[in-house]
Amino acid sequence: MELAETHTLPVSQQQTWDALNDTEILRACIPGCESIDPDGENAYLVALSAAVGPVKARFKGRMQLTDIDAPNTYTIVFEGQGGAAGFAKGNAQVTLEADGDAATKLSYTANAQVGGKLAQIGSRLVDGAARKIAGEFFKRFSAQFSGGEDNDAKAPPSGDASAAQTESNQAADGESGGEEKKGKKSWTAWISKF
Structure with missing residues (x-):
């Protein structure tokens, strides 16, 4: 599976970089994320729940940041196990580029392999679920900067x-x-x- 997208965020490149390296912000923005805990230098243990078509599972895995060039780019290498649901592993190249003084273009290309039940349900469902999760992540991530939807416990206006x-x-x-x-x-x- 390969997924490549570009998003424009309403903050400076440095603010975007800082947020991408803040585990609390990431935990709040990644759909289904239960925890992100440090596991050495630039490495994290991650637990999340996800549904891909009829397959629902809790995944535990590790992500490592490599090729770090702050505040411009890094590569995320990840692997996770979901028990009977299967596994996922791959990498994502993330690039930040200033778009004026108060905006940043975030581009990424992700490559992943899945196995087990996840592989059996077909690449179209897996790709669709990945795009949905990525879309929700960027919606939540952008909301962190605009002050909206950053706290689900708030009463709606x-x-x-x-x-x-x-x-x-x-x-x-x-x-x-x-x-x-x-x-x-x-x-x-x-x-x-x-």
Whole structure:
């Protein structure tokens, strides 16, 4: 599987670099992430829950930052085991480039291999799930800088408490409910309009 994207973030290159190296920010932004704990220099133990099609699992793995050229680029090398669900391993090259004084272009190219049940469900589902997770990460990551959605426990300004609670539950569940949660969120949002 290969995934390559570019995102523009509304902060300076140094602020983006600092945030990408802050484990608390990453834990809050990675969908389903339960923990990121240091494991040596530029290495971390990661635990997260994920759903890829019909396969739902809790993955434990390690990620190592290599080829570090602060605040411009680094490579993330990762591997994780999900028990019967299978494994994933690969790397991602991340590049930051200033886009004026107050914006940064973040580009990445990720290559991954999956095995076990994950490999059996097909590359289209795996690629789709990877793109969805990446999209949610960047949505949350951008929100860290804009001050919005950085705390799921906040009361919503519109007074739509039921939709906010559903979003908060999704974050707390690590989005392990997948499509079920989405249906509930949509249904709750639709009901609240009346």
